[in-house]
Amino acid sequence: MDTSIHTSEAMVRRRAKRRAAERRFRAYGATAVALAIAALGALFASIIGNGYTAFQQTYIELEITYDPETLGLGEARDAAALSAANYPGVVKKAMRETFPEVTGRRAKRRLYGIVSSGASFILRERVLADPGLVGETRRVWVPADDDVDMLVKGHIDRDAPEAERRVKDDQIAWITRLERAGRIEKRFNTTFFTAGDSREPELAGVRGAAAGSFFTLLVTLALSFPIGVAAAVYLEEFAPTNRLTDLIEVNINNLAAVPSIIFGLLGLAVFINFFGLPRSAPLVGGLVLTLMTLPTIIIASRAALKSVPPSIREAALGMGASKMQTITHHVLPLAMPGMLTGTIIGMAQALGETAPLLMIGMVAFIVDVPGGLLDPSTALPVQIFLWADSPERAFIERTSAAIMVLLAFLITMNALAVVLRRRFERRW
């Protein structure tokens, strides 16, 4: 017993060393995970910290008199006349009546400036919905100008020297009076979710970009999933192993590594310049992102097909199933979770892709929410890029808010991938 080599001193030392090495190994892993979580946490904290205020918008209550004279209506009450009426005049009049002491062109202009130019659109909508309003007086909440919004939210320092502020002293005085009168309020910013892009931050929303992303991804999914799966099935199940298929395999792997902007250039040259498809269209964006996503889907799908145990194929073939039956009845259902996961990851990549879309003109300033595959549009990441580039302080928080919207989409898609994998995963 005492002579056993397993109890010798050298062996005991070796075992202690082995245990220490194991502990270190675990510690490396834990550190890596902690770093990743910290980085993610910092990212989220910064984005949410910067962006959460964008989900609120300052509104000002005005006492609006829909005076037919100010509106320039005369006796006309038809839709065309109502639509073309002078609503900004009504807003200005309401402002003047609220602060009758303001005189002088410059001061008046500053006064009008605390209300968003979008206020007149709201009034027009109301009148068009209910022409009986003409001649009446109503209290209406209208959005404040973005600078006022920033001031109310505390992003502009009221004590800074006037020259360094975008909101002047007299404007601050008016706002303070409105605040005291309870006529300034922060409300949930529905505009952000229902409007397209705008030069005015308080009127800008992500709806247009989200719709653009949606249509673009629709095209990408509709093309890249069937093509990718078909290519993977062919390569994995049918193609002979020879030089040609080796070459194809190498090229698919290379394509996955091509910088995405190259695909944008290709799309510009082929789809727009050669085939004459419209610029800025989700159709073209989807085609370009399909090129980019295909390698990802093909590689993931092939891995999924490879992981189907050969014994299942043999079982089916041994039963007299044809090759196609073997694939459609057994191999594809078993590979589907992996394929779907790969597809969703590819789609998530495509959703976050900016560079190729810049090349095909999806970077234009587009106010209207696109309604189809050929309407000019942008996409969420491009919208983020555009807003990040804007000088207005209010666009900073909207940039972060748009990033949050994009992240929410991405997280939803990834969660969907996990759910699909769980749901369809089979054990054998």
Place this chain on the structure above:
Amino acid sequence: MNATASEMLLVNEPPPPPPPAEPVAADPVPAGIETVGRITVDQPRMTSRNVSVMYGDKMGIEDVNLDIGKNEVLAMIGPSGCGKSTFLRCLNRMNDTVDVCRVTGTIRLDGEDVHDPRLDVVQLRARVGMVFQKPNPFPKSIYDNVAYGPRIHGLAEGRRETDAIVQRSLEKAGLWNEVRDRLEQPGTGLSGGQQQRLCIARAIAVSPEVILMDEPCSALDPIATARIEELIDELRENYTIVIVTHSMQQAARVSQRTAYFHLGRLIEVGETSQIFTNPRHDLTEDYITGRFG
């Protein structure tokens, strides 16, 4: 002793096989074959003549001539890598699925050449079923596992007929009483022995003539093995069975004829009792006495 099989054969020139009692209608037995024992049977279900298999430029089996009789259990034994599985997989053309594999020679099922382009391999595999070494039920319900073959071959119309086939097959495979209440549960949830019997049920659901079994018990415990062996004995009444086995006791228990392979050649074939009590070839004797394997 490092002599290869062919050298051995030159040294120990075996006695020529006795002529068949009746001339077999199919291909004549080629002259100059080296197999010891009678390769033909009176009522052949399948015949193979000069069957060789190449994997690329590597020899899998060489010049195998062997008949498989109706309603007999033929056991194939031999050391690992001697080509038992390769020959077995020729019989239902499973080797077609291996890219590098080239099969030459003639194999007939009931007189029909299995390589005849007019014969559909799908049909061949329905007539010559296969059970694999590792139980490989589909990751579907027990019911669907058994119903799969009848469905793809159009053997059953409607749920009632399918139900009947499923029940009959599971009964024949001795599994019905164990699974009758859980036909909708996954086949992969059964024990190893049950899974293998499910695979046998799946194979017999399409009413094959021949069942090929490649070491069907090598992944099973002794009790499950005994059940499969009993089952093989029962199935012999209706089917021709070719079984590859590593266990000589198993070959002795379940088979009527035994074929001994060595390095890709069929060395000896004969009545099982004769092979195990009185092998005529030295290699066979060495193997069954445990000198190598």
